Amino acid sequence: MAIINLSLLLPILLLALSLSVVFAVDPSTLQDFCVTAPISQGTSICKDPKLVEANDFFFSGLHLAGNTSNPVGSKVTPVFASQLPGLNTLGISLARIDIAPWGVNPPHLHPRATEILTVLEGTLEVGFITSNPENRHFTKNLQKGDVFVFPIGLIHYQRNIGYDNVVAIAALSSQNPGVITIGNAVFGATPVISSGVLVKAFQLDRTVINYLQSKF
Structure with a gap:
């Protein structure tokens, strides 16, 4: 059985953590x-x-509504x-x-x-x-x-x-x-997400899914 050298493992873990923070x-x-x-x-x-x-x-412009x-x-x-x-x-x-x-x-x-x-x-x-x-x-x-x-x-x-x-x-x-706006992303994707996928995902009738896709 291989023996893990903790003195070597600790610096590696710290390096991995630092890289995850950087990225x-x-x-x-x-x-x-x-x-x-x-x-x-x-x-x-x-x-x-x-x-x-x-x-x-x-x-300039944030003063404008x-x-x-x-x-x-x-x-x-x-x-x-x-x-x-x-x-x-x-x-x-x-x-x-x-x-x-x-x-x-x-x-x-x-x-x-x-x-x-x-x-x-x-x-x-x-x-x-x-x-x-x-x-x-x-x-x-x-x-x-x-x-x-x-x-x-x-x-x-x-x-x-x-x-x-x-x-x-x-x-x-x-x-x-x-920014990812949920409605636009799900119902307005290009090309569209298959209505069959959305029917299953949202448990809605296909006509409702088709309507929502038409709105977006």
């Missing part, structure tokens, strides 16, 4: 900044620092690295969220970021769901000045439960957090 966040930089265009998740070639200017670190005249009654205005090149490799971004009375920011997830949300105006219901098998639902009603956090990769949503417009600012722990 769990956005890539770091060995210089002050890495302004790029276009953005490709931090892998683009950096712009010559001598050609970088203040506008590369500047974005988003257009919520759509079926869900909400609008997200992102400030990711694709809108603000100076964010590249810095591992942060933000967004403005506007929600009309009784509108929703539909259930979605960010595969690469935790989100922390601050309500600036209005009354907001928020919630997120934990992973299988618990699928525990955490929900809270927020007022102006309240803060709520959505852990990375978990489905979450926001709903305006008041009679005034909601304005919120979300900060995210990635320059390119990504």
Whole structure:
């Protein structure tokens, strides 16, 4: 029987743990900044620092209300690295969220970021769901000045439960957090997911599945 040398095993385990932590966040930089265009998740070639200017670190427009005249009654205005090149490799971004009375920011997830949300105006219901098998639902009603956090990769949503417009600012722990809106992804995939798969998955009649696919 082989004998495991614990003195050798411990450094290997520590190295593996450190690597898992490193790869769990956005890539770091060995210089002050890495302004790029276009953005490709931090892998683009950096712009010559001598050609970088203040506008590369500047974005204007979050004072403008988003257009919520759509079926869900909400609008997200992102400030990711694709809108603000100076964010590249810095591992942060933000967004403005506007929600009309009784509108929703539909259930979605960010595969690469935790989100922390601050309500600036209005009354907001928020919630997120934990992973299988618990699928525990955490929900809270927020007022102006309240803060709520959505852990990375978990489905979450926001709903305006008041009679005034909601304005919120979300900060995210990635320059390119990504977003997967559940309804769009499941019922609006291209090419479409077979209705037979969705009938089994959701235990719904095929006509209902076909209707949902037509809506997305």
